[in-house]
Amino acid sequence: MFELKTFLRQQQEQDLYRTRKVCDGMQQPEQLCDGKPVLSFCSNDYLGLAADPRIAKSLQHAVDKYGVGSGAAHLINGHSSAHHALEEELAEFTGRERVLLFSTGYMANLGVVSALLGRNDLVVADKLVHASLLDAAKLSAAKLLRYQHADVESLASRLKDNADTKKIIMTDGVFSMDGDIAPLPEMIKQIDKSNSALLVDDAHGFGVLGQQGLGCVEHYNCNDDVDILIGTLGKAFGTFGAFVAGSEELIETLIQSARSYIFTTAMPPAIAEATRTSLKILKHASDRREKLQSLIQQFRQGAEQLGLNLMDSPTPIQPVIVGSAEKAVAMSRGLAEQGIMVSAIRPPTVPADTARLRITLSATHTEKQVEKLLSALESFA
Numbered sequence: 001m002f003e004l005k006t007f008l009r010q011q012q013e014q015d016l017y018r019t020r021k022v023c024d025g026m027q028q029p030e031q032l033c034d035g036k037p038v039l040s041f042c043s044n045d046y047l048g049l050a051a052d053p054r055i056a057k058s059l060q061h062a063v064d065k066y067g068v069g070s071g072a073a074h075l076i077n078g079h080s081s082a083h084h085a086l087e088e089e090l091a092e093f094t095g096r097e098r099v100l101l102f103s104t105g106y107m108a109n110l111g112v113v114s115a116l117l118g119r120n121d122l123v124v125a126d127k128l129v130h131a132s133l134l135d136a137a138k139l140s141a142a143k144l145l146r147y148q149h150a151d152v153e154s155l156a157s158r159l160k161d162n163a164d165t166k167k168i169i170m171t172d173g174v175f176s177m178d179g180d181i182a183p184l185p186e187m188i189k190q191i192d193k194s195n196s197a198l199l200v201d202d203a204h205g206f207g208v209l210g211q212q213g214l215g216c217v218e219h220y221n222c223n224d225d226v227d228i229l230i231g232t233l234g235k236a237f238g239t240f241g242a243f244v245a246g247s248e249e250l251i252e253t254l255i256q257s258a259r260s261y262i263f264t265t266a267m268p269p270a271i272a273e274a275t276r277t278s279l280k281i282l283k284h285a286s287d288r289r290e291k292l293q294s295l296i297q298q299f300r301q302g303a304e305q306l307g308l309n310l311m312d313s314p315t316p317i318q319p320v321i322v323g324s325a326e327k328a329v330a331m332s333r334g335l336a337e338q339g340i341m342v343s344a345i346r347p348p349t350v351p352a353d354t355a356r357l358r359i360t361l362s363a364t365h366t367e368k369q370v371e372k373l374l375s376a377l378e379s380f381a
């Protein structure tokens with residue numbers, strides 16, 4: 001084996017070394033991590049469904065019916081009636097002809113972009129899109145152009161220079177590290193539909209935005225103009241997996257050509273069955289969405305009073321910018337000493353000098369817990 005020590009030492013020296021905590025019990029604000037009780041503000045379980053007993057019950061019943069593993073890929077004999085029913089229900093929810101389930105959001109993005117584009121095509125991506133979308137562009141071998149974050153003029157100039165090229169314009173719906181929402185209506189005005197497709201990865205918007213929890217397309221009322229809508233099931237849905245929603249032709253093309261769909265085992269059918277219950281809850285969870293909004297307001301007001309450097313985010317992702325990786329790590333450690341778990345996000349996940357604490361809120365947090373977070377942050381303000 002060749003040597004790996006140098007890289008690991010460098011990671012450590014630059015405060016970029018990543019480690020894992022071992023957590024026990026269910027995904028909820030109060031957890032045991034590394035054997036210690038902690039109050040966490042770092043999960044993507046925005047509606048508190050990951051430990052919902054109704055969804056857990058569905059999973060248990062479905063295991064009795066389907067067993068554990070799916071046993072094969074969807075195109076062999078791994079595609080169960082549970083997967084099929086979930087796809088149909090998600091298609092209805094998203095107002096699309098069809099939906100295709102993928103095992104993860106990462107794989108959905110890889111599969112979609114590489115199935116639709118090749119070497120002579122183009123990807124035009126927001127500068128801050130999720131890592132999986134950049135990897136997807138790479139895998140497709142299409143040329144990749146970035147535009148300034150959420151900047152419609154910058155997008156327009158990229159499009160103008162490449163008007164005749166077949167392309168996918170890709171953006172997160174809610175940006176995973178900044179928490180802001182892509183300016184979809186203005187973006188849509190710039191797009192020539194004849195040779196372009198708009199792909200929106202709304203991993204963090206589903207369940208959180210919109211009256212019915214349909215995410216940024218409901219927030220802006222622009223569902224019909226998003227050609228390829230991607231959602232993940234491991235965040236607000238509280239289960240696992242992902243889906244692509246779109247036209248009949250899009251989904252049939254993916255079934256023929258998306259390699260991360262074809263060459264992998266289908267998710268366990270019981271997970272699909274549990275997600276059907278999750279979807280029913282999520283659609284009618286406006287009380288949870290309202291609670292979440294009120295916690296967001298409470299946090300932002302408190303943090304502003306402390307003079308913390310917030311971003312312009314209306315979502316449960318509330319970054320506090322601190323600058324250097326070193327400072328972000330020190331603050332995250334300091335909070336941990338007070339029993340509060342918040343992730344330090346460092347380059348390369350975010351641009352240099354914008355290392356941050358990424359605070360995420362869940363409808364299952366209480367006002368008291370948010371107060372506790374604010375008073376712990378006070379010591380760093």
Ligand SMILES: *Cc1c(COP(=O)(O)O)cnc(C)c1O
Pocket residue numbers: 103104105106107109130132172176201202203204232233234241242
């Ligand atoms: C989390 C996330 C993904 C990956 O989804 P997984 O199901 O966790 O693989 C993709 N895109 C965005 C924007 C995400 O936040």
